Amino acid sequence: MAATGIPHFCNDLGVPVVEVGAHEFMCIGATPPFDHPHIFLDMGDDHEIVCSYCSTLYRLNPALKSSEAKPEGCVWQERPVAA
Numbered sequence: 001m002a003a004t005g006i007p008h009f010c011n012d013l014g015v016p017v018v019e020v021g022a023h024e025f026m027c028i029g030a031t032p033p034f035d036h037p038h039i040f041l042d043m044g045d046d047h048e049i050v051c052s053y054c055s056t057l058y059r060l061n062p063a064l065k066s067s068e069a070k071p072e073g074c075v076w077q078e079r080p081v082a083a
Helices: none
Strands: 008-010 017-020 024-029 039-042 048-050 057-060
Touching: none
Parallel strands: 008 024, 017 057
Antiparallel strands: 024 039, 048 057
8 A cells, every 4th residue: 555545456467347445536547657647546335446547447346445456466656765
């Protein structure tokens, strides 16, 4: 999860559906430096949403915590910058 507390998800694996535990999150497409603009997605009352940049389908899975995804490789965590 990024420093803002909003979960960030990516789809380097190229899977057709990423299950997430959050209604609101950021899609970054792929891990940097191959990411697209980080898009805030809000499912609202729905259980699915498609990212307008990378066309990844995100589906709510209530069994997951807000910072979790299936497959697990779709969770992106910002790495601290080395000093």
